[in-house]
Amino acid sequence: MKFAEPLEGRKLSFLLEKAASREARLWTVYVPKKPSNQDTDISPAQRDEAVRWLADVHHQLKLYPETLCLAISMLDRFLSAIKARPKYLRCIAITCFFLAAKTSEEDERIPALRELIGCSKCGCTPSEILRMERIILDKLNWDLHTATPLDFLHIFHAMVFSCKAVQSGSVLSGLNRSQHLALLTQELLHCLSHNALLSVRGSMLALALVTLQLEKLCPDWLALTVDLLRKSQIDSLQLIGCRELVARCLSTHSASLPPNTVYICHPLRPPPSEPWGSRGLPPWHLPVALTPPPPLPGSSHRDQSLPCDPSLTSDDAAARSFASLPLRRKPSAKRKVEQMDVDEYFDGIKRLYNEDSPQEGGSSPCPALQPVTAS
Incomplete structure (x- = not known):
C-alpha cells in the first residue's frame, strides 16, 4: 500500500x-480505590463525575479540546501520586483545568481566575486555587507537557x-x-x-x-x-x-458535529400582499420620498419647492420630489474604519510628542526624553 x-x-x-x-x-497507571469507611479515598465514580463536570465547564468557556484533555491527564497523574480526600476533588479538578488553560490557550482566551470560579461554581476561593496550584506543580515536578x-x-x-x-x-x-x-x-x-x-x-x-x-x-x-x-x-x-x-x-454514546453557526444576510422583501407601491418604490423609501429636502443656505423655500401644478396628484408629487433628491454616495464602511485607524494613529503620535493641544503650564505630563550616554 x-x-x-x-x-x-x-x-x-x-x-x-x-x-x-x-x-x-x-x-503512570491510576488505579482508583474503593472508598473506605473513613472516606479517605476518591472513588472511581467520583473521579468520573469530576471529569464530566470539567467537560461542562469547558463547554461553557468554549476552549480548545486540548485544554480539557490536558486537564484530565493532569488530574489522573496527580491522583495517582497522592492520596486526596473527596472534599478536595473539585478544587483539584478546577486547578488542573486552570493550569491546562494557561498551558494550551492563547493569552487572550485564558479565563480570569474569578471568572473561572464564577462559571464553574466550584465553591473555592482564589487563594485556595493558588495554593492547590503550587501543590499540583510540585507533585508533577512542574512538567505539564505530557x-x-x-x-x-x-x-x-x-x-x-x-x-x-x-x-x-x-x-x-x-x-x-x-x-x-x-x-x-x-x-x-x-x-x-x-x-x-x-x-x-x-x-x-x-x-x-x-x-x-x-x-x-x-x-x-x-x-x-x-x-x-x-x-x-x-x-x-x-x-x-x-x-x-x-x-x-x-x-x-451518540456523537454529533459541534455547532458551527453561519449567519446569512437575506435582503428585505415586501409581504406578498404589499407590492412595491404604485410608483415602483420600496416601502422603506416612501417616508424619504414624502419628506421634502431642506432649503439650501442663501435660497428661499420657493426656489426649492416643486412648481405648483393642479393636475398632479399627491402620489405624483411624492414621486417627483423623491426623484429630485440629490444623489449622495454613502461612504464605505471600510474607508471609515481605515480613516479612523489613521486618525487614532496620528493622534497618538501627537500626544506622544506633545504636539496636540498645549498643556497647562506649557509642559508635557511626561518627562522629556534624554539622550543615552555611554559610561
Whole structure:
C-alpha cells in the first residue's frame, strides 16, 4: 500500500516517536480505590463525575479540546501520586483545568481566575486555587507537557488520511477530514470520563478509536491497522482488548458535529400582499420620498419647492420630489474604519510628542526624553 510523500511520512513518524517518548516518561497507571469507611479515598465514580463536570465547564468557556484533555491527564497523574480526600476533588479538578488553560490557550482566551470560579461554581476561593496550584506543580515536578490521547489521535488520523487509498475513496460519507476528526474527538472525550479505560495508555486509546472508525469506513482497514501497529510499536493483543473496551464504552454514546453557526444576510422583501407601491418604490423609501429636502443656505423655500401644478396628484408629487433628491454616495464602511485607524494613529503620535493641544503650564505630563550616554 502506497502512502504519501516520504517527507510527510517522516514528519508524522517523528511526531509519533516524540509523543511516545513523553508518554513513556510521564504516564503512570491510576488505579482508583474503593472508598473506605473513613472516606479517605476518591472513588472511581467520583473521579468520573469530576471529569464530566470539567467537560461542562469547558463547554461553557468554549476552549480548545486540548485544554480539557490536558486537564484530565493532569488530574489522573496527580491522583495517582497522592492520596486526596473527596472534599478536595473539585478544587483539584478546577486547578488542573486552570493550569491546562494557561498551558494550551492563547493569552487572550485564558479565563480570569474569578471568572473561572464564577462559571464553574466550584465553591473555592482564589487563594485556595493558588495554593492547590503550587501543590499540583510540585507533585508533577512542574512538567505539564505530557502527551495526551488527543495528541496521538491527531497523529494517527493524519497518518491514515495521508494514505492515497483513503484519499482517492470517499470513505467519510460526506464529511471532510476536520469534521471526521471532530467526531473522533468527541468520542475520545466520552471515553476519558470512564474509569474502565484508566489503565489504557493514551496512544492505545487513540489507536483503538481510529481503527474502529476505519473498520466501518475503509475496506483496507486491516492493512492500515497493521501499519499503524508497526509504527507505534503497540502489541496487537493489547489493541484488541482495548478495542473491546472502547466499543463497549461507545455503545451508549451518540456523537454529533459541534455547532458551527453561519449567519446569512437575506435582503428585505415586501409581504406578498404589499407590492412595491404604485410608483415602483420600496416601502422603506416612501417616508424619504414624502419628506421634502431642506432649503439650501442663501435660497428661499420657493426656489426649492416643486412648481405648483393642479393636475398632479399627491402620489405624483411624492414621486417627483423623491426623484429630485440629490444623489449622495454613502461612504464605505471600510474607508471609515481605515480613516479612523489613521486618525487614532496620528493622534497618538501627537500626544506622544506633545504636539496636540498645549498643556497647562506649557509642559508635557511626561518627562522629556534624554539622550543615552555611554559610561
